[in-house]
Amino acid sequence: MSASSRILNLAVIPGDGIGQEVVAQGLKVLGAVLPPDVKLETTEYDFGAKRYHATGETLTDADVEALKRHDAILLGAIGDPSVPSGVLERGFLLKLRFLFDHHVNLRPSKLLPGVATPLKGQPEIDFIVVREGTEGPYTGNGGSIRTGTPHEVATEVSVNTAFGVERVVRDAFARAQARPRKKLTLVHKNNVLAYAGHLWTNVFNKVAKEFPEVTTDYIHVDAATIYLVTDPGRFDVIVTDNLFGDIITDLAAAVSGGIGVAASGNINPSREFPSMFEPVHGSAPDIAGQGKADPSATVLSVALLLRHLGYEPEAARIEAAVSADLAERGESVRGTEQIGDALAVRVAG
Amino acid sequence: MSASSRILNLAVIPGDGIGQEVVAQGLKVLGAVLPPDVKLETTEYDFGAKRYHATGETLTDADVEALKRHDAILLGAIGDPSVPSGVLERGFLLKLRFLFDHHVNLRPSKLLPGVATPLKGQPEIDFIVVREGTEGPYTGNGGSIRTGTPHEVATEVSVNTAFGVERVVRDAFARAQARPRKKLTLVHKNNVLAYAGHLWTNVFNKVAKEFPEVTTDYIHVDAATIYLVTDPGRFDVIVTDNLFGDIITDLAAAVSGGIGVAASGNINPSREFPSMFEPVHGSAPDIAGQGKADPSATVLSVALLLRHLGYEPEAARIEAAVSADLAERGESVRGTEQIGDALAVRVAG
Ligand SMILES: CC(C)[C@H](C(=O)O)[C@@H](O)C(=O)O
Ligand SMILES: CC(C)[C@H](C(=O)O)[C@@H](O)C(=O)O
Numbered sequence: 001m002s003a004s005s006r007i008l009n010l011a012v013i014p015g016d017g018i019g020q021e022v023v024a025q026g027l028k029v030l031g032a033v034l035p036p037d038v039k040l041e042t043t044e045y046d047f048g049a050k051r052y053h054a055t056g057e058t059l060t061d062a063d064v065e066a067l068k069r070h071d072a073i074l075l076g077a078i079g080d081p082s083v084p085s086g087v088l089e090r091g092f093l094l095k096l097r098f099l100f101d102h103h104v105n106l107r108p109s110k111l112l113p114g115v116a117t118p119l120k121g122q123p124e125i126d127f128i129v130v131r132e133g134t135e136g137p138y139t140g141n142g143g144s145i146r147t148g149t150p151h152e153v154a155t156e157v158s159v160n161t162a163f164g165v166e167r168v169v170r171d172a173f174a175r176a177q178a179r180p181r182k183k184l185t186l187v188h189k190n191n192v193l194a195y196a197g198h199l200w201t202n203v204f205n206k207v208a209k210e211f212p213e214v215t216t217d218y219i220h221v222d223a224a225t226i227y228l229v230t231d232p233g234r235f236d237v238i239v240t241d242n243l244f245g246d247i248i249t250d251l252a253a254a255v256s257g258g259i260g261v262a263a264s265g266n267i268n269p270s271r272e273f274p275s276m277f278e279p280v281h282g283s284a285p286d287i288a289g290q291g292k293a294d295p296s297a298t299v300l301s302v303a304l305l306l307r308h309l310g311y312e313p314e315a316a317r318i319e320a321a322v323s324a325d326l327a328e329r330g331e332s333v334r335g336t337e338q339i340g341d342a343l344a345v346r347v348a349g
Numbered sequence: 350m351s352a353s354s355r356i357l358n359l360a361v362i363p364g365d366g367i368g369q370e371v372v373a374q375g376l377k378v379l380g381a382v383l384p385p386d387v388k389l390e391t392t393e394y395d396f397g398a399k400r401y402h403a404t405g406e407t408l409t410d411a412d413v414e415a416l417k418r419h420d421a422i423l424l425g426a427i428g429d430p431s432v433p434s435g436v437l438e439r440g441f442l443l444k445l446r447f448l449f450d451h452h453v454n455l456r457p458s459k460l461l462p463g464v465a466t467p468l469k470g471q472p473e474i475d476f477i478v479v480r481e482g483t484e485g486p487y488t489g490n491g492g493s494i495r496t497g498t499p500h501e502v503a504t505e506v507s508v509n510t511a512f513g514v515e516r517v518v519r520d521a522f523a524r525a526q527a528r529p530r531k532k533l534t535l536v537h538k539n540n541v542l543a544y545a546g547h548l549w550t551n552v553f554n555k556v557a558k559e560f561p562e563v564t565t566d567y568i569h570v571d572a573a574t575i576y577l578v579t580d581p582g583r584f585d586v587i588v589t590d591n592l593f594g595d596i597i598t599d600l601a602a603a604v605s606g607g608i609g610v611a612a613s614g615n616i617n618p619s620r621e622f623p624s625m626f627e628p629v630h631g632s633a634p635d636i637a638g639q640g641k642a643d644p645s646a647t648v649l650s651v652a653l654l655l656r657h658l659g660y661e662p663e664a665a666r667i668e669a670a671v672s673a674d675l676a677e678r679g680e681s682v683r684g685t686e687q688i689g690d691a692l693a694v695r696v697a698g
Pocket of ligand 2: 442
């Protein structure tokens with residue numbers, strides 16, 4: 001390797017269902033967009049339903065050590081109806097988010113020209129959600145007693161720390177500061193979840209003082225779902241708790257073109273551990289293996305990955321390519337590979 | 350009072366903002382729809398921001414005793430920006446739900462002809478959400494340590510009991526059984542909130558055996574928000590947890606005509622304590638006192654109140670009147686009183 005060449009060392013996890021198909025296109029576009037001096041090295045991992053059925057494993061200590069050696073992780077989709085609900089989610093997806101401290105769960109929503117939305121009047125939608133990724137009701141804290149009896153009591157504990165809230169709130173302020181509108185909305189339910197709500201609101205107001213140029217407001221999560229369908233243009237950057245973020249980003253994806261184009265990053269901004277990038281959609285077993293899945297969400301996740309690693313021009317080129325492709329797509333029905341090929345041509349050209 | 354006459358003894362809580370205006374119309378329509386042998390007795394209570402500022406009280410023990418003596422409660426709206434977030438919500442609204450064991454929080458969503466929806470193509474929407482009202486993350490369990498310091502930890506505990514889940518699930522099955530489509534969807538997040546999710550799923554599957562005619566399915570709450578905007582017609586009856594119910598019913602209201610027409614009941618089916626009926630909208634201080642608020646949601650809440658107390662024909666007449674009024678409303682802009690008058694004429698006619 002010459003002194004001037006760089007290496008991009010990726011862990012690739014195709015996963016289940018359509019995961020294989022869309023990840024292949026993501027890698028194709030990545031290969032096409034990288035400058036010649038960057039050497040792409042990929043290692044494929046077999047996590048997901050197949051491995052679970054064969055070995056009972058979801059993610060071993062050795063797996064974690066192996067993943068740590070990569071610059072970033074590209075994931076297709078994990079999940080299959082043959083595996084009991086929660087096993088792969090908690091045993092793999094959430095486990096990685098927690099182990100690698102992916103506290104910034106980044107989910108952009110942009111309604112691109114030519115893309116269909118279920119909303120009337122093709123509203124302007126262009127916001128990002130910064131979802132906390134390592135706290136809240138996702139910590140697995142809780143339990144049950146008298147399980148399975150008429151006297152069962154089951155609890156779930158939402159755990160929120162000033163440390164955890166402050167770092168994600170500060171990240172969101174910095175992102176808002178860097179955008180033209182410079183607006184940040186805190187979404188929570190502080191009128192009911194008073195302890196967590198108080199912490200979030202306090203920290204938010206404190207950090208706001210460091211970003212005097214950023215306009216701020218607060219909306220309850222229930223009201224936020226109303227705005228997302230009646231006035232999505234009001235949002236620029238949203239920062240919110242893990243569970244609220246889970247809920248509103250699915251809705252945000254639905255109104256801004258559907259989960260076919262929704263990308264996400266599970267980011268550790270310190271880069272102490274590799275960040276993971278994945279489409280918001282799941283494994284879609286009903287259309288798996290048919291070459292029908294839209295790889296755009298995965299390709300856009302590759303853009304987020306590149307931006308995280310400092311390849312900003314390449315990230316922007318991918319986003320422009322997807323945008324142009326969608327605008328010209330019209331009624332044409334193309335397969336997974338065709339779309340991937342078209343995007344690869346665009347980013348290279 | 351003659352032997353054949355009945356009394357309907359209502360507690361009326363106009364509350365804050367537009368509460369006064371819309372409740373007045375609700376009572377007008379109620380007066381017009383009741384048969385002559387029913388004597389309507391109402392007692393007005395002054396809960397809300399004004400009383401809180403004057404006395405510091407939100408709901409005293411004496412208030413609770415007084416409210417208990419009524420057949421039902423009609424509420425306008427509680428809440429004002431002058432009161433810190435959460436004080437009236439927890440000190441009045443939630444306190445009553447818990448004290449009077451309003452475990453069935455009933456929220457119908459029907460897109461009536463002539464009513465605008467933010468969704469394309471005027472989809473058919475006709476479902477009800479049965480939201481649990483006395484458990485989950487709403488119990489006020491939780492706390493914080495090192496509050497206000499960089500080492501603060503704040504928790505919220507979602508409490509779920511087999512007793513509490515089973516009664517609301519059974520209520521929802523009975524409602525599904527009584528509807529033409531006979532379909533019940535459980536909405537939860539059982540892949541992440543495993544303890545509570547396991548309890549809800551288990552109880553749901555157990556009670557399902559008692560209702561073999563009811564078709565059932567399960568959807569994660571995040572996916573439910575997608576369906577609510579892409580395929581709301583798939584829902585018939587939804588049963589869900591307190592917090593998920595809070596979130597999806599605001600979205601449901603938004604897609605089915607807005608909160609101007611969304612009614613709700615906080616129901617104690619045993620009638621041990623009075624149930625409370627209220628529009629889903631809040632006090633809307635920005636338009637208060639201007640005679641602009643749409644009273645339809647309150648009038649529809651009166652219909653739910655009547656149905657709960659056994660006045661089914663009267664409830665149906667109100668619903669038909671609101672439906673006809675909305676269908677003929679067109680672009681005309683009418684004030685709160687005009688709409689109330691029109692509805693009163695229709696239900697009497
Ligand atoms: C699969 C599930 C554990 C996950 C979540 O709840 O975070 C998913 O819904 C998401 O949004 O990435
Ligand atoms: C005002 C608030 C406490 C309440 C809730 O969260 O239940 C409201 O949003 C509702 O849905 O009735």
